[in-house]
Structure formats: structure tokens, C-alpha cells
Amino acid sequence: MEKEEIYERLNNVFRDVFDDEGIVVKPETTANDIEDWDSLEHINLIVAVEQEFGIKFNMNEVTTMKNVGEMVDIIISRMN
Amino acid sequence: MKELEYPFDVTYLMKNKKKIKRQLLQNDNFIEKNIAILGGSTTSEIKNMLEIFLLNYGIKPTFYESEYNQYYEDAIFGNEELDKFNPDIIYIHTTNRNIMQHPTMYDDEKNIENMLNSEYEKFKKIWKSLSERFNCTIIQNNFEYPYYRLLGNKDAVDIHGRINFITRLNQKFHDYANSTKNFFINDINYISSCYGLDKWANQFYWHMYKYAMEVPAIPYLSFNLANIIKSIYGKNKKAFVLDLDNTLWGGIVGDDGVENLKIGPEVPSGQVYSEMQSYIKEHKSLGIILNINSKNEYENAIAGLNHPAGTLKPEDFIIIKANWNPKNLNIKDIAEELNLGADSFVFVDDNPAERKIVQNYVEGIATPEIDVPENYIRIIDHNGYFEVTNFSNEDLKKNELYKDNAKRSQMMMSFDNYEDYLKSLQMKAEISTFKPIYLERISQLSNKSNQFNLTTKRYSLADIEDVYNDDNYIKIYGKLEDIFGDNGVISVVIGNIKNNDELHIDLWIMSCRVLKRNMEFAMMDMLVKKAKERNIKTIYGYYYPTVKNKMVIDFYDLQGFQEISCDEQGNKIYKLDISNVYTNKNNVIEVKE
Numbered sequence: 001m002e003k004e005e006i007y008e009r010l011n012n013v014f015r016d017v018f019d020d021e022g023i024v025v026k027p028e029t030t031a032n033d034i035e036d037w038d039s040l041e042h043i044n045l046i047v048a049v050e051q052e053f054g055i056k057f058n059m060n061e062v063t064t065m066k067n068v069g070e071m072v073d074i075i076i077s078r079m080n
Numbered sequence: 081m082k083e084l085e086y087p088f089d090v091t092y093l094m095k096n097k098k099k100i101k102r103q104l105l106q107n108d109n110f111i112e113k114n115i116a117i118l119g120g121s122t123t124s125e126i127k128n129m130l131e132i133f134l135l136n137y138g139i140k141p142t143f144y145e146s147e148y149n150q151y152y153e154d155a156i157f158g159n160e161e162l163d164k165f166n167p168d169i170i171y172i173h174t175t176n177r178n179i180m181q182h183p184t185m186y187d188d189e190k191n192i193e194n195m196l197n198s199e200y201e202k203f204k205k206i207w208k209s210l211s212e213r214f215n216c217t218i219i220q221n222n223f224e225y226p227y228y229r230l231l232g233n234k235d236a237v238d239i240h241g242r243i244n245f246i247t248r249l250n251q252k253f254h255d256y257a258n259s260t261k262n263f264f265i266n267d268i269n270y271i272s273s274c275y276g277l278d279k280w281a282n283q284f285y286w287h288m289y290k291y292a293m294e295v296p297a298i299p300y301l302s303f304n305l306a307n308i309i310k311s312i313y314g315k316n317k318k319a320f321v322l323d324l325d326n327t328l329w330g331g332i333v334g335d336d337g338v339e340n341l342k343i344g345p346e347v348p349s350g351q352v353y354s355e356m357q358s359y360i361k362e363h364k365s366l367g368i369i370l371n372i373n374s375k376n377e378y379e380n381a382i383a384g385l386n387h388p389a390g391t392l393k394p395e396d397f398i399i400i401k402a403n404w405n406p407k408n409l410n411i412k413d414i415a416e417e418l419n420l421g422a423d424s425f426v427f428v429d430d431n432p433a434e435r436k437i438v439q440n441y442v443e444g445i446a447t448p449e450i451d452v453p454e455n456y457i458r459i460i461d462h463n464g465y466f467e468v469t470n471f472s473n474e475d476l477k478k479n480e481l482y483k484d485n486a487k488r489s490q491m492m493m494s495f496d497n498y499e500d501y502l503k504s505l506q507m508k509a510e511i512s513t514f515k516p517i518y519l520e521r522i523s524q525l526s527n528k529s530n531q532f533n534l535t536t537k538r539y540s541l542a543d544i545e546d547v548y549n550d551d552n553y554i555k556i557y558g559k560l561e562d563i564f565g566d567n568g569v570i571s572v573v574i575g576n577i578k579n580n581d582e583l584h585i586d587l588w589i590m591s592c593r594v595l596k597r598n599m600e601f602a603m604m605d606m607l608v609k610k611a612k613e614r615n616i617k618t619i620y621g622y623y624y625p626t627v628k629n630k631m632v633i634d635f636y637d638l639q640g641f642q643e644i645s646c647d648e649q650g651n652k653i654y655k656l657d658i659s660n661v662y663t664n665k666n667n668v669i670e671v672k673e
Binding site for chain 2: 018019039059063
């Protein structure tokens, strides 16, 4: 799967979870950039991303992930 | 909303809950309730999911959520915010993570007994403290099983095992629930086992976010909880409307003939339908009304229902519609004949096209996606349509009552004069001030009555107890029996005394099964009698319109009240001066107090 396609699908997940059609995620996007992205919504995001791509993050990954770019890297490594 | 019925797509719900909430909020006609969630672990997503399930049931919740793991402190020491919140319902979300002490192999029997009691007493203290402060409904989780077994299979058997300990603790919770009104168990022990305990207990979610179960399991928990709450507020379904061919038996009776239908123990597909029939029939004991809606010749339908291997017989049904009319029209007829809203029906049909039509044309009806025959029972059952919270003896007799009504309408045909007919029924009523044995039924009635209901004010059992104990209320119930049978408690009036000589009627309800029997006049006569005893001079009546209570729009006019105001929404206020002579209106029912 191309990186571009992953960003596109990820973008849709973000828009659904935060109910905001204006969101555009970039590699450097973090929780600070999206208003509703607090620790409680974070878990919903993680679950939604897992379900979108049919993968599971482990605890270590979730705790060390710094931005959307790192999330995409993990998704790519899982899918290959 | 179809998406919020079992079996649901958890991924869709979790991702789209905000959108779903927005859509649901476009409806009106919500009842509003304050729900406090006291958690022993993270509860945020439980609350979010509960909210959309409740909105779907027509209940608009406002939430109080305790700080993380503050359930004990909030309950025992209280806090100002919770006090001000004044909850209608308190949900205590605790799990086996909140059990403070577990037995070990070093403990002797007496130690373990003490541990068990101290865990139980801790919770009992919470419940007592909350019900003393708020006198509201409490919903408490029981405990799910732990995800590992130190002793293996012996963990269930040996007093040192956690499984054994939790089983005993759960039994104590259940016993308490059995002997306590307004207290209900949210059975997470069952829900977690349906979901799969290993998945439920996914420890990732505990260590990451302090959720005591896997987050994708939360919709199941919240749905189960929403079912208890909607049941408490009278939003259970009341009747089945069932298809026949390939729903209650395998095959098509008109084509295959009765002798070739699949039902009975001989073949697997026959066994499936036998169990389905038994499952449906068991609902009669809960007061659920059974009806048939089938595209068939009537004779063929009856012949199929008389199949010797079938458990369901024609006499188990109140109304049998076997014809070639569109099913949505049959449903409207059934609703009218039963005097029930079609939104209280569960329509069971194997044909997705029929389900779709009915879903589109009959607002609020449930049309479970029953899938293949071996899944019928699970899918109907897990939807929780008939969740039992307050079970009264009335429910056991419900089917008989509807049968009696059918007999009455036959008898009515033989009279030219309606009053003669009413007299021939030899009606006897008991109308009296609330008595403790009827409080449960009175609360149930206040939550179930939609059509003959002037204010649509709902009373939980706790609310009714408050009214019962308050001397500023005149509160009467009415029971009615006739030659065909006893209808039980079917009408309630609650009036609030203000300014010494005014009575304001907060609630006036009557069950639709006694419509047009002049019972409302007998109730009025008694209300006036009680009011005069309390030196009331003026009675004020209120009519608040809803989509369902048009039937009583001119009720107070008929009772001789005078309309004094009507606002833009159609809310009306009436008054009646009783300081002079009042002539009794009822002359067909013999009344005793």
C-alpha cells in the first residue's frame, strides 16, 4: 500500500473520530494540532486506526508514538 | 436507528458516535434523566456509548462522571457537585479490579469468610449511603471472572480460588438486588462471557488507559446498561408480531402442506424451529402479547399452528392476521385492535424485504435482523426488548386480559344501547388511596401509559414512594373487575395540594384496556370526595399534548372543567370549582374504597 493511500485512509479516520471534516493530517501532526485530541479520545483514535488497517499496536508503540508520521511508519511495517 | 440494534458493527459505532449523536438529537420527544456514573476504572467511553443507546430509546441523559476511581469517596463522603446534580439513576461501574482482597492459599476458611463479608459490606455501605441521600435507582455491576486461574479448574471449586470467591461475592450482590427495590444488577459476568473473556480482559487497555475491559467491548456493556434503564422508564416492547413460514416452522404451509413442515425432533431443521416456538411461547409468562402477521390463507395458517409437534397453538395468539395484505397494514390493524402503539411491537420475519417495508412504514417498531434459523433466538434475545426490571403479577395474566377484552367486544355487539352493555358487565371498582402493595404497579403504569395520560409525567418507584409518604398529595388508584375478569390496577390520579384549598392534578392516567367503561368518571367522583375531605375548593387540571395523547385532548372539558389558558404548544390549564354541589358522574360501576 502506498504511503499516500495510507494518509488518505488515515485522514478519513481522523475526520470520523473527531467529527471534523476540516482535518488534514500531515506527518508532523500531533495531539496539539487537533482540538478534541485528548487522552480519552486518543484511545478511540487508536482503536479506529487499528480497525481501519486490520492491525494491532502494542503497548510500547502506543506509548512512544510521537506524531502521525510515526504512526504511519508503524502501519507500513505491519502491513508489509 | 438500525445501527444501534444488536448485532451491531462496533467499528462503525465507535468511529461515528459523534455523527450518530447529532442525528439522534434531531428527534424530539425525549424524556430527560440525570445519570451519575461512579467508576472504579475509566468510564469515558462507557458514557459516550450509553448516551447514543439511550438517545435511541428516547431518553436524553445528562451525566455526572466521578473522577477516576472515586466511586467509593463520592458515595460515602459525597460531594457538592453530585449533590447538586440530583441523579435519577446512579450507575456504579466496578469490576474485579476493584476487589481489594483476594484469598490466597495461606488463608483459612474463616479468613476467607471475613474477606468475603468485608468486600460485600463495603459495597453495601455504598448502596445504603447513596439511597439514603438520593432515594434514586441504583445500577451496580456484578463481577466478571478473572482472566487467569492460579488453581486451574480447582479455582472454581476451592475456597482459595478467585473464581470461587467471585462467584460467592456475586451471589451476595444478587441476593441484595433480589430483596431491594430500585436496585438492579448490570450482569457483566454474563456480558463478558458472551463477548469472550480473554478478549474482554485484554490487558493492553487496562495498563494503557485503565479501562477494565477492551474498548471494543464497551458498546456491549453500554447497550446492556441502556436496556435496564429504558426498561425502568417503561420503554420495553410489549408484543410480538410474528411471521409463520420459515419463521415459526421450516417450509411454506400453503405449498408444502402441513405434513411436510419442518418442526419437531426428527430432523435438525425441525429441532431449530421447535426451540424457536418454545422460546416465543415462554414470553407469555412475561406478559408479552403474541400475534401473527403472515401472508397465507387463514385456514392454512391455523392448520400449521395445529401441527402436532408445534408448541405454539392458535389459542396462544391474541390476533392472527393471515391474509395477503401488506404486512405494514396488518400491523396498523393489530395496533388498533390491541390499543397498543405499533412502536411497542417486535416484528419477526425471516424475509429481509418484509422487514424493510415494515421498518420504513411503521415508526419505532423493532425488526430484528434474525439471520439464519439457528441464530433467531440469540439475535432476538440479545436485543433486550423485554428486559425485566419491575415484574408485577399483572404481567403473568396479561394474555388472559387481552383475551377477555376480545370476549367483551363480542358481547357489545349484542346490545343496542351502550349503557345497557356497560351495566351488563356488572363492573365493580375499588378506588382508594395508594396502598404499599400497589406502589410497584402504580409506578409501572405511570411509565407505560402513553395514550390516556394527561401530563405524561413518569414516576420511578422511588418517586411514587415519595408521593405515598407526602401528606400534601391526594393519590388514588382504581381497580376494575367485571364478569369476564379482573383488570387489576388500571388508573391512577395524583393531585398536589397547594395554598390550602387548591388541588393541582399532576398525573391522571388510565390503561387503554378499560377505555369507554366510565371508569374515568368513577375516578373523578372519588377524587372530588377526597378533595372535599381536605377542604379543597378548586381543582386544577393540566393537559400537555404529546404525539400519543390526543385521545384525552378534551378530557377535562368532558369532566366539566373550565379552560383557563392554552399556550402556543397546546398546553392547557383547566379549573373546576367544587365548593358547591358536585353530582357524581358514574352510574354503571359499583365502587368501594
